[in-house]
Amino acid sequence: xxxxxxxxxxxxxxxxxxxxxxxxxxxxxxxxxxxxxxxxxxxxxxxxxxxxxxxxxxxxxxxxxxxxxxxxxxxxxxxxxxxxxxxxxxxxxxxxxxxxxxxxxxxxxxxxxx
Amino acid sequence: xxxxxxxxxxxxxxxxxxxxxxxxxxxxxxxxxxxxxxxxxxxxxxxxxxxxxxxxxxxxxxxxxxxxxxxxxxxxxxxxxxxxxxxxxxxxxxxxxxxxxxxxxxxxxxxxxxxxx
Numbered sequence: 001x002x003x004x005x006x007x008x009x010x011x012x013x014x015x016x017x018x019x020x021x022x023x024x025x026x027x028x029x030x031x032x033x034x035x036x037x038x039x040x041x042x043x044x045x046x047x048x049x050x051x052x053x054x055x056x057x058x059x060x061x062x063x064x065x066x067x068x069x070x071x072x073x074x075x076x077x078x079x080x081x082x083x084x085x086x087x088x089x090x091x092x093x094x095x096x097x098x099x100x101x102x103x104x105x106x107x108x109x110x111x112x113x114x
Numbered sequence: 115x116x117x118x119x120x121x122x123x124x125x126x127x128x129x130x131x132x133x134x135x136x137x138x139x140x141x142x143x144x145x146x147x148x149x150x151x152x153x154x155x156x157x158x159x160x161x162x163x164x165x166x167x168x169x170x171x172x173x174x175x176x177x178x179x180x181x182x183x184x185x186x187x188x189x190x191x192x193x194x195x196x197x198x199x200x201x202x203x204x205x206x207x208x209x210x211x212x213x214x215x216x217x218x219x220x221x222x223x224x225x226x227x228x229x230x231x
Contacts, residue, residue: 044157
């Protein structure tokens with residue numbers, strides 16, 4: 001069964017600084033990987049996804065993520081954060097044989113320091 | 115096009131009461147699922163469905179029932195509510211990505227906040 005670990009519960013960065021949120025997954029074959037964002041009091045919005053091909057994927061709002069098979073990781077990055085990026089971020093994984101069963105990590109809450 | 119609609123948005127129950135959280139989607143998505151969100155635990159999959167008449171258990175199915183009689187609707191039933199079921203519940207539907215076998219992307223509803231006293 002697939003699983004996801006997000007080791008950082010809460011991260012604070014200064015506005016304009018770079019950001020990296022960590023995500024490690026467990027799955028026996030090539031996974032489908034996702035990052036979702038949840039703004040306070042809101043539902044979840046897809047930021048980006050990896051299905052196959054180029055291991056560096058671009059998403060909305062200037063985010064990108066890199067799939068590293070050797071490290072079982074799919075870290076999310078942004079070169080310069082904005083105050084509006086303050087939210088909770090969730091990494092998720094699905095498997096080829098059970099793609100409708102999408103499993104989420106515990107989330108990382110991002111705060112922005114003015 | 116309303117997307118995924120969940121009702122009610124808020125509900126307070128007493129221990130032992132039953133209720134149904136409704137979920138409807140108008141995007142003709144095959145897959146639907148229910149998650150619960152609790153602080154520090156992220157979203158945990160309760161049940162999911164790959165099509166009308168087909169359901170399966172997720173990570174935390176105990177205490178919940180589902181059925182999928184139509185493509186559009188996927189209600190979640192609590193037969194005897196417990197305080198441990200206090201949570202925010204999200205319904206999601208997903209579409210198949212063209213050319214990618216099995217891959218699909220979730221669209222979430224706005225959530226239903228349930229409190230069990």
